Amino acid sequence: MANRHTIILMQTSRSRATRTFMDYESISQAMDGICALYERKLKELNPAIREITYDISDLYNFIDGLADMSALVYDHPIQAYLPYDRQWIKQKTLQHLKKLASQR
Numbered sequence: 001m002a003n004r005h006t007i008i009l010m011q012t013s014r015s016r017a018t019r020t021f022m023d024y025e026s027i028s029q030a031m032d033g034i035c036a037l038y039e040r041k042l043k044e045l046n047p048a049i050r051e052i053t054y055d056i057s058d059l060y061n062f063i064d065g066l067a068d069m070s071a072l073v074y075d076h077p078i079q080a081y082l083p084y085d086r087q088w089i090k091q092k093t094l095q096h097l098k099k100l101a102s103q104r
Contacts, residue, residue, distance in 0.1 A: 005074040006030040007081070008089075011067040018067070027073060031096035034089065038062045056097065060090050 003026050012018040022037075024030040038059055042052045063069055063086055071089055072081040 004076070007072040008034065008069065009072065010069045013067050027092060028096055030071065031089075031093045034063070034093055035059065035097070056094055059093060063090055063093075 006024045006027050006029070008022040008024070008030050010020060010022070012020075022030070022033050024033055038054070039052065041062065042054065046052060066086075069086045069089060071084040073084060074080075075082050
């Protein structure tokens, strides 16, 4: 169940030219990818700051600031991808980050 192929679809601005996707082997890896995307954006906006920190509301604002973001997650029993919206992505990123924090 954990290794459910996940595709993140996103559009960064109103321009259709900014549509892209990211491909991951699991939901967990997809959530890591979204966090990494946000962290790269923070580093790009703050090149002089060596150690950047953020909280979940900052990550949520980033996700909400995108023109569009959704996920397609492979469901083995039906052999098809199920669509999930931005709220689901935010919920999964929070669960993922909580799990990572508890492992430290």
